[in-house]
Amino acid sequence: MSINVLFFARYSEAIGLDSLEMEGDFATVDAVRQALASDEGFEVLKESSLMCARNQELCSLDEPLQAGDEVAFFPPVTGG
Amino acid sequence: MAIRVQVEAFDPGAEVNAMHAANVGVGAVVSFVGYVRDFNEGRDVSGMFLEHYPGMTEKALAKIAVEAEQRWPLLKLEVLHRIGALEPGEPIVFVAAASAHRQAAFDACAFVMDYLKTRAPFWKKENTPEGPRWVEGRASDHAAAERW
Numbered sequence: 693m694s695i696n697v698l699f700f701a702r703y704s705e706a707i708g709l710d711s712l713e714m715e716g717d718f719a720t721v722d723a724v725r726q727a728l729a730s731d732e733g734f735e736v737l738k739e740s741s742l743m744c745a746r747n748q749e750l751c752s753l754d755e756p757l758q759a760g761d762e763v764a765f766f767p768p769v770t771g772g
Numbered sequence: 773m774a775i776r777v778q779v780e781a782f783d784p785g786a787e788v789n790a791m792h793a794a795n796v797g798v799g800a801v802v803s804f805v806g807y808v809r810d811f812n813e814g815r816d817v818s819g820m821f822l823e824h825y826p827g828m829t830e831k832a833l834a835k836i837a838v839e840a841e842q843r844w845p846l847l848k849l850e851v852l853h854r855i856g857a858l859e860p861g862e863p864i865v866f867v868a869a870a871s872a873h874r875q876a877a878f879d880a881c882a883f884v885m886d887y888l889k890t891r892a893p894f895w896k897k898e899n900t901p902e903g904p905r906w907v908e909g910r911a912s913d914h915a916a917a918e919r920w
Contacts, residue, residue, distance in 0.1 A: 768909025771894025
């Protein structure tokens with residue numbers, strides 16, 4: 693399955709990418725996070741305050757995934 | 773319900789007036805305006821950049837507004853948030869709730885701001901004398917959202 697992964701704000705700066713395409717079997721958002729966090733340069737995804745979204749809706753890390761989903765990882769939001 | 777995410781500046785007074793202009797059943801309008809400050813956490817701030825998640829931002833704000841409309845008898849609700857480069861003194865965010873009586877308008881406005889602070893995908897990057905700095909989320913914002 694293919695998952696489109698997006699990063700925002702401090703995370704996209706730390707990783708050096710706004711987005712990437714992942715290929716593999718990922719049962720949950722956390723499976724994507726773990727696969728990435730073990731790579732050099734993606735350590736920021738280990739932060740306990742990390743927030744995530746699936747298909748542009750906030751979700752928890754155990755949110756199930758389907759092929760073609762858009763997953764986003766970002767630090768706590770600071771709007772307003 | 774109106775949701776706007778825009779680079780352009782806005783006039784908070786004109787926005788408030790528009791909340792009751794077309795509806796004489798409106799007895800109360802409560803509004804909140806958030807501004808860029810020139811000082812934050814011990815450092816001078818000469819400006820900021822507001823990043824967001826295009827697509828999700830609008831959906832997240834609409835979801836919050838729909839929930840407010842379900843909880844309170846509102847006649848109108850507007851949420852306006854700016855993105856991009858902002859200078860100190862400029863308005864960043866505007867939330868206004870109109871209802872027949874004041875309590876629903878007060879509560880809905882506070883609810884939308886508290887939820888926006890913790891659920892809408894915006895990130896502030898401040899320009900300081902030491903260089904750009906990402907603003908960190910505050911625990912007090914989460915406590916504020918949890919009271920609803």
